[in-house]
Amino acid sequence: MNPKMKPETTPGQPGYIAHAEHTALELPTPLILRYTPNERSNHWVTAITFVLLALSGLALFHPSMSWLAALFGGGQWTRILHPFAGVVMFVSFAFLVLRFWHHNLLEPGDVQWLKQIDDVLANREEKLPPVGRYNAGQKLLFFTLIICMLGLLLSGFVIWRAYFAFYFPIPLIRAAALLHAICAFVLIMGIIIHIYAGLWIKGSMGAMVRGSVTYGWARKHHPRWFNDVVKKK
Ligand code: HEM
Numbered sequence: 622m623n624p625k626m627k628p629e630t631t632p633g634q635p636g637y638i639a640h641a642e643h644t645a646l647e648l649p650t651p652l653i654l655r656y657t658p659n660e661r662s663n664h665w666v667t668a669i670t671f672v673l674l675a676l677s678g679l680a681l682f683h684p685s686m687s688w689l690a691a692l693f694g695g696g697q698w699t700r701i702l703h704p705f706a707g708v709v710m711f712v713s714f715a716f717l718v719l720r721f722w723h724h725n726l727l728e729p730g731d732v733q734w735l736k737q738i739d740d741v742l743a744n745r746e747e748k749l750p751p752v753g754r755y756n757a758g759q760k761l762l763f764f765t766l767i768i769c770m771l772g773l774l775l776s777g778f779v780i781w782r783a784y785f786a787f788y789f790p791i792p793l794i795r796a797a798a799l800l801h802a803i804c805a806f807v808l809i810m811g812i813i814i815h816i817y818a819g820l821w822i823k824g825s826m827g828a829m830v831r832g833s834v835t836y837g838w839a840r841k842h843h844p845r846w847f848n849d850v851v852k853k854k
Contacts, residue, residue: 652833653850661832665717671711675809677703682802704781711774718767725764726752731757746841753845758818765811772804 656664675698681688690699693797730750734741740748741758755763778785779797786794819825824838839847 651836653836653847654832655828655834655839656832658832660717660720661829663713663720664829667710667713667717670706670713671808671812673706674703674710675805675812677706678805682805701783704777704783705775707773711770711779714766716771718763721763727757727760730759733760735761741839743781750844751844751848753849754843757842762811762815765807769804769808769811772800773808776801776804 631654673693676689677693679686680693680696680699681687681703687696690696691701693702704812733750734752740746741756746752776797777788780786780794780801789797813840819829822842824834825842828838836847839850
């Protein structure tokens with residue numbers, strides 16, 4: 622091991638790890654903690670229920686995808702399980718929103734970041750306004766997800782035949798079915814972009830799997846957040 626990298630346990634020394642929020646942790650390697658275990662569990666419950674919902678929803682949506690129902694024990698079970706899984710995803714996502722909303726508020730530099738989207742796509746990050754904990758793209762996706770989730774929840778209750786649909790007139794049920802499909806489409810597209818971005822920016826998956834990121838990752842992709850964390854040290 623390089624002696625210069627030898628972990629220290631005192632604040633202010635190399636190897637001392639500041640928590641992204643307000644506490645400080647000591648870890649054996651120079652990493653920054655980006656997500657706590659609770660935040661990660663919350664995220665992955667949301668992600669797993671999302672995948673189950675996308676597959677079961679597509680099975681219900683069109684006969685060409687009805688073969689997916691076999692994954693859930695057949696058509697009847699798919700129809701029974703899908704709305705309950707939807708409620709689990711909504712509740713889990715609501716906790717995620719409560720944890721992260723204050724990091725996703727738009728700031729003046731965000732508009733400039735969006736105007737320079739060509740620099741973002743060409744990896745010219747040094748030309749962009751310094752990004753905080755999340756960039757403008759992540760923030761816009763965050764609010765798109767909230768709108769889709771609310772649309773899915775409300776329309777989902779209206780079309781939930783077993784318990785609620787008989788309270789509503791048929792034209793409203795039809796409109797709700799359309800809204801449900803539109804929100805699901807936007808959500809699935811949004812999450813495909815979200816996963817692609819997570820894979821594209823090397824080191825981001827580690828943030829959501831292990832919880833930590835390297836100093837280099839933080840300084841390159843989120844320099845303002847990095848400075849905040851280092852200052853707190
Ligand atoms: C299905 C596979 C998914 C993968 C591989 C994935 C991956 C990731 C990664 C790598 C991050 C960390 C990004 C960073 O720290 O900069 C993240 C953050 C996040 N993810 Fe996911 N995710 C998935 C699904 C979802 C779903 C279904 C939702 C909600 C509907 C979601 C909501 C979030 C939120 C809210 C954040 C924090 C970013 C913010 O607040 O703007 N993710 N995800």
